[in-house]
Amino acid sequence: MKRGLIVTKKMKNQQLLKRANQQLQQFAAIVNGDQPVRPVTAKETLRVGVDLGTSSIVMVVLDHANRVIYGNFAYDHAVRDGLVVNFMESVNILTRLKDQAEQVLGVPLTTACGAIPPGTGVGSEKIVTNVIESAGFDCRAIVDEPTAAAEFLRIQDGTVVDIGGGTTGISVFKQRKLVQVTDEPTGGFHMTLVLAGNHHWDMDTAEQAKRDRTQETEVFATVRPVVEKMAAITATTTQGQPQQPVIVVGGAINFDEFIATFSKTLGAPAYKPDFPQFVTPIGIAMYDKD
Structure with a gap:
């Protein structure tokens, strides 16, 4: 076989991320x-994905070929550690997002899918389904968050780490099969908690500081131990030998030093797509099909 025809795993990983980044940038x-x-x-x-996150609710609309058509989001306090704690707030926010999307698109949106952190049980799945249906959708499926991310990323072999507001979810794939999935209660909320405690701030002040790019250097120095814990959770789950590539997604990882810190503690290279907070919502929408 000619050398030019040999596609290494590294090249495949680069191709996967390049394709994903193009769609994420468009979104x-x-x-x-x-x-x-x-x-x-x-x-x-049209296919719709709903991601009920700890700090925001994201809604994505795709066409039948899984191409991005539209999307919107709103900040919220209705979810904690991946679980809905304020049902009506979630319903009201999602209803507004649905109405906004239908006005922009000029067509009704009738079906949607949602997601939950791995291992949170039937009760959590039922609540997310009820939120989606109370907002006027027919809920077709509820999937694990890191599995949804892997669907969008087209992972055949690899480890997807979905770091949300309240949890770190890990899915390991081999030959397109999900062989391991777990979830631990460490996420962006815990970064905010550490930041608030360190500076004696209330949680809202700490959350705003965490999102402020002008404060990133100081903020990351404070929350670095939380990032190291996330990587340690991944290392423990994969017994120190994570299936490559390791791709980290979620809204809590938007720090310049996140991946370098995560990779060092993990003991293996990790990768971050552009706009990682939108990976899982797009993947969720891909499940909205007959």
């Missing part, structure tokens, strides 16, 4: 805007 450019990526017709089959 980021139109999220919460007043125009979709392209006009849609009433006859089109």
Whole structure:
């Protein structure tokens, strides 16, 4: 076989991330805007994903070929450690997002899928289903968050670490099969908690500081131990030999030093897509099909 025809795993990983980043950049450019990526017709089959996160609720609309059409999000305090703690707030926010999307698209959105952290049980799945259906959707499926991320990333072999507001979810894939899935209660909320305690701030002040890029150096120095714990959880789960590639997603990882710190503690290289907070919602939407 000619050398030029040999595609190494590293090249495949780069190709996967390049494709994912193109779609993520496209989504980021139109999220919460007043125009979709392209006009849609009433006859089109649209797919909707709903990610009920600890700090925000994200809704994604795809077409039948899983191409991004539109998306929006709103900050919330309705979810804690991956579990809905304020049902009506979640319903009200999602209803507003649905109404906004339908106004922009000019067509009704009738079905949607949701996701939960791995291992949170039937009760959590039922609550997320009820939120989605109370907002006016027919809920077609509830999937594990890191598994949804892997669907979007087209992972055949690898480890997906989904760091959300309240939890670190880990899914390991071999030959397209999910061979291990786990979840631990450490996420962005715990970063905020450490930051608030260190500076004697209330939680809202700490959360705003965490999102402020001008304070990133100081903030990350404070929350670094939380990032190291996330990596240690991943190392323990994979017994120190994570299936490659290790791709980290979720809204809590948007720090310049996150991946370098995570990789050092993990003892293996990890990768971050562009706009990692949108990976899982897009993956969720891909399950909204017959």
